[in-house]
Amino acid sequence: MAQAEIIITPVGNKAELGAFVDLAYRLGRSDPNWVPPLRSEAMELVTRGKNPFFDHADVQFFLARRAGAVAGRISAHIDHLAAAMDPAQGMGPGCGNWGLLEAEDEAVARALIARAEDWLREQGMKRVLAPLSMSVWEEPGQLTKGFDHPPTVMMGHQPERYQHYIEAMAYTPAKLLRTYDLDITKPFPPLIQRIVESGLRNEKIRIRKVDKSKFDAEAAIILHILNDAWSDNWGFVPFTDREIGYAGKKFKPIVREDLIMIAEYEGAPVAFMMTLPDLNEPLKAVNGKLFPFGWAKLLWWLNRPRGKTIRVPLMGVLKKYQSSRLASQLAFMMIEDIRNSAVRNYGFTRGEIGWILDDNQGMVAIADAIGSAVNKEYTIYEKAL
Incomplete structure (x- = not known):
């Protein structure tokens, strides 16, 4: 037929x-x-x-x-x-x-x-x-x-x-584009721990959590670093002011101060790492519907995120530092602070890093160094018209 x-x-x-x-x-x-x-x-x-x-x-x-x-x-x-x-x-x-x-x-x-x-x-x-x-x-x-x-x-x-x-x-x-899976309950390899400890002794470096009471100002710092850090990347498109405000509105309910870090060097912000609790875990439970009971489940979770997974969707280091040893040191320091907070304060056990471009050698090296492994791969295709 x-x-x-x-x-x-x-x-x-x-x-x-x-x-x-x-x-x-x-x-x-x-x-x-x-x-x-x-x-x-x-x-x-x-x-x-x-x-x-x-x-x-x-x-x-x-x-x-x-x-x-x-x-x-x-x-x-x-x-x-x-x-x-x-x-x-x-x-x-x-x-x-x-x-x-x-x-x-x-x-x-x-x-x-x-x-x-x-x-x-x-x-x-x-x-x-x-x-x-x-x-x-x-x-x-x-x-x-x-x-x-x-x-x-x-x-x-x-x-x-x-x-x-x-x-x-x-x-x-x-x-x-690849994402990397990481068991965050395990300490990092000794070499990474030594790099982190060296950074902690460096008076020029400060790793701080974001201040949610200054949300707009902190978001502006992060987006400034992001637009600079990613500007040469494949596929990069700059954020507009309206998109920055829109993204801030979306992220604010799931932002936790101790899961987002800003790295300062000589008193100036030079890097950031954003980590979000995996909202998909409670979303799957409410099946896309807030009513009649989904809103209560989601509100309870937003008030005190609990679950298995956190995700690092974005991180960046200002371009002028990207070829230096400082870049990876700051990344390891921020990851370690977030890892400790995620396990101690929320009971998370798994982290997902990415997406990361397959040819982004610096980020791939960082992901490999902390013992993570590729768990998902996304392909963007092309075709002449």
Whole structure:
């Protein structure tokens, strides 16, 4: 029996945008390792006027229907800040993206990807990097290793079959992003302990926790270091002022002062390490719904985070120090302070570091030195249009 025709249409109203969001919950619920986000958060991500990504991006959402029923979705987008970057850093002029792919089967996925490519061509794009859902700062890449366990907060989880769908459409890997798993209950190797102890004796170095009562000022310090430290990295796109404020609003409820460190050298902030309790653990328990009882569970957890895992999503050292021994010393000192706080104050047992670019030799060396191991890998693909 022949399959019904697949019809791809742009999302044109609020009801269709709701159907776009809801599809992920229907297709994801059969995967035991998928973590449903709060639906309100998922809606905010794709809503113009709420997500500041739209301030500097052209975005089009598409739905696939078969026999009248929604069978897939995709976003196509052009980030104008990314398009202004040096092409050697991965993006650059003429480069567009697609993301937020969900599909019942390969036929639907192929039709959606082809439609996203057509839209990008219509906008004058010559190349595509994908998947990005939607910014490189949100959930970049297709999961290609680590399907057997849930993602941590702010990381994606896509079915393995999507990888095969993408590669079957002539996409080739452009960059690998890796996360590293670490048993934080164990002390670091003796060499790392000696490096940390040496730093503690250095009067020019101060490692301090953030002061949440000065949240905006501390966030500004961290974002200044981040924009400088990451500015030469592959895929880097600078944060706008609105994105800084938006990210601060999102992070504030789960920020714990003793899990985020700022390193000062000769009295000036030069490095930071941000660590977040894994919000995905309680989110999985509430199944993406705050009502009727999810809000109480989440509020209890936010008041006193407990669980297994913390994640280090971001760290950075000012560029002028990155080639010096000081950079790794500061990193080890911050990691050690956070490790001790996470175990002593919250009972966490596992840390996840990343994502880290596969060719970021400095960060890979730090991850290796403390005994962590790759547990997930995400691939960003490219294709000429």
